């Protein structure tokens with residue numbers, strides 16, 4: 272019979288093992304593990320820190336460990352993970368005494384394996400303690416060094432260095448290791464940023480104004496999703512970069528808007544809010560279960576102008592009349608390399624083949640929605656990735672085969688002033704270290720009149 276994990280660190284090993292087996296995204300898995308193992312409220316923060324931290328720094332931790340495992344026979348996946356979480360705590364979590372880390376590691380090794388494995392784990396950790404960690408200076412190749420130091424796959428670092436240069440890539444890789452702040456978009460059909468800011472502050476919730484978006488409030492402590500303001504529909508958890516999309520689309524009251532890839536509804540609801548509950552937002556997504564999420568968000572925010580529908584957007588031409596939408600948003604499925612801070616597993620699971628497949632899908636979605644836009648209508652294309660092949664290349668290819676569309680530089684006036692210098696040719700690529708947001712891409716196009 273499979274032994275059940277019980278201590279926080281054992282739950283961490285189990286969670287990471289399942290992430291490794293590619294069974295689920297770390298964020299979703301962590302939530303279900305917390306429930307399954309009834310992790311105490313006070314232990315959730317430590318568990319989260321160990322799981323995310325270990326995953327974020329997996330390549331670095333393996334580099335630290337490699338020299339100490341040279342003589343070992345092939346070790347089982349769970350033993351490697353146990354060693355990783357132990358080294359992670361030793362190196363990155365000051366407040367945990369080493370004896371506690373060693374004791375727990377040995378107990379877990381005994382429970383999951385046997386005394387021999389426990390002695391091996393203890394031996395490796397004691398050697399690390401005695402001999403210290405290897406330095407990154409031993410890695411002569413600069414891309415490889417950056418990849419290991421910041422725990423990203425080399426192919427990705429190599430690609431980014433070619434796209435952005437070494438310095439920008441280094442800054443981005445370092446920021447990718449930092450936990451993101453929590454931001455919320457204020458539902459301005461019901462309140463204002465100032466009103467909600469004061470309301471939350473009066474209730475003892477520490478908040479700050481956003482760094483980039485005028486719709487944003489930043490949670491400095493606690494979880495804004497657990498506030499009364501959230502249940503009353505006064506706010507939506509959303510990264511500041513995502514809040515720029517509905518602004519760039521600039522929907523007007525009474526218009527008909529298509530959100531082509533809408534679940535879980537973050538941008539549809541913002542568009543609907545900007546339209547003050549008037550007009551219609553047709554919110555499509557491929558999967559019925561995801562469409563339900565859009566409905567839930569619309570209900571929570573009491574927005575009645577959203578029509579969610581399960582549909583493959585590539586078939587939208589069979590469902591909607593040509594030139595029947597005033598504005599269209601394609602917030603496309605993408606590799607997600609801009610949200611590595613939130614979903615560290617992305618950097619290990621996505622590969623170049625995925626990027627090319629996604630670029631193809633993105634192009635096909637754009638092709639399908641293009642005829643549905645009215646003349647003089649606005650088409651916004653966005654992704655939460657920083658990959659040129661999924662962003663500016665997709666837009667360029669689309670424009671080459673659609674001379675009826677032009678880049679819309681004029682949309683810059685709907686975006687924050689801080690973005691104006693980098694919004695060029697109707698597009699902007701945000702990197703995570705620019706404003707502390709997710710890495711995000713937005714392109715604004717217009718159909719000729």
Ligand SMILES: C[S@@+](CC[C@H](N)C(=O)[O-])C[C@H]1O[C@@H](n2cnc3c(N)ncnc32)[C@H](O)[C@@H]1O
Pocket residue numbers: 513531532533534535536537538539555556557558561582583584585602603604605636655
């Ligand atoms: C980046 S997410 C959208 C996020 C959403 N706009 C928001 O702000 O909450 C991309 C979405 O596209 C959906 N998708 C992927 N392929 C699709 C297709 N062919 N047709 C419609 N939706 C698709 C995915 O299910 C996913 O929910």
